[in-house]
Amino acid sequence: MFNDDQLMRYSRQLLLADFDLDGQEALSRARVLLVGCGGLANPAALYLAGAGVGGLLLVDDDRVEVSNLHRQVAFRADQVGEHKALALAAQLRSLNPDVPVTPVVARVDAAWLDQQLPEVDLVLDCTDNFATRQAVNAACVRHRKPLVSGAAIRLEGQIAAFDLRQTDSPCYACLFGDGTEGDLLCSEAGILGPVVGTVGTLQALLAMHLLTGKPVDPQLHVFDGRALSWRQLAPRKDPHCPVCGDPVAGEDG
Template identity: 55%
Template sequence: MLNDDELLRYSRQLLLPRFDVEGQLALKQARVLVVGCGGLGCPAALYLGAAGVGNLVLADDDRVELANLQRQVAFDQSAIDRPKAEALADRVRAINPEISVTAHAGRLEGDALAAIVSDVDLVLDCTDNFNTRFALNRACVAARVPLVSGAAIRGEGQVSVYDSRDEVSPCYHCLYPEQGNEDLTCSEAGVIGPLVGMIGATQAMEAIKVLSGKGRPLVGRLLILDAWQMEWREMKLARDPGCPVCG
């Protein structure tokens, strides 16, 4: 159940008729993995922690740099050269001491990735490279764990939810084949700061919907943002029957 401090802390969410105590308890009992503690992972983890997700696992093998501070809003000057996962975990704990936050400062891959994905209820892909995204997708499909995927570069971003528990849901591989994709990072192409906040916050909202069973998640839909024009577009996604991962 919720204690008195939690009833007060989450009171604005508990007032929502479609959310109520049932939705809050679902968040409290959930275990969520956030892979990538940068521009997307910072707002996503902060919002999920503040919202009361009971167990957060934050994974990133990178360290905070001065150039990160323009958009990675969980960090300040004193965090420079700290492991991002640990610095972000400390920030989330400072916001909400009611929850459990675990930092994983190494690279997740192979059996370690499969094991941690199979031990959570939801994964957020907040990374910036295709190899990790494909590996996360394969692990989530194998473990039948929903994946909330976000990406942002320059002034453009996108979000979708891939839920292998749903028979009609595509996976990430249905949309992007592993061959022919070239990584283009923010350090090479640039990115406007508020964009990653918008996409990361959208990922957090989608995660809350999936975990609580409230609302309509972006399953089978890709939401695309042009921040310079402030235009959102939606594309319908279908499962590829020939997909080597989920087909």
């Protein structure tokens, strides 16, 4: 299934008993959607393309700005002004031409997600606003797709994986509610590049675990970038969750 060049390219991960040829084959069959092409998606997409994922679908309607370059590590100064989805796709193709990359310049909504999700195996939420996060979560619940959610602001990062293929998995709204208020944007609050890079990198790692059949606990991991410490919260599925809850349980409540 893999040619000699590919066996050499992936040799250091094939060496891992925890990954090996089975993991490589599972990864090479998987198509991943990255919603947002900024500071989280940049490292996540680089690692997934480098690892030989089966395909990447990238969506963002923003353009690269000079103020993005300190944290959006895939972009180069001569890409300022380009659409992020196209600029990221170009870098991924130059890293690993074997991985098909489909960039889409669009603002994500429920209709777009309903059209695309049947064609993908996993979704990385790499956005910076609650409205899109909620739309992505609701679509992943509807289509039973695993979701790896990441966020970073100032010196704090958060990451959580929701394996929504399992009906007893909590979803993003079980944890954070289904509101869309309270956006805190990097353009206003500030962000250090390595903090958002840490979260995006771990989104790629969790995606690789989920796509190669490793169990992933539904935990919220919170990163303190000043103390270099992590704490974990274990979200429970909320039977009254407006997105994934049982409507009958909701009526009882």
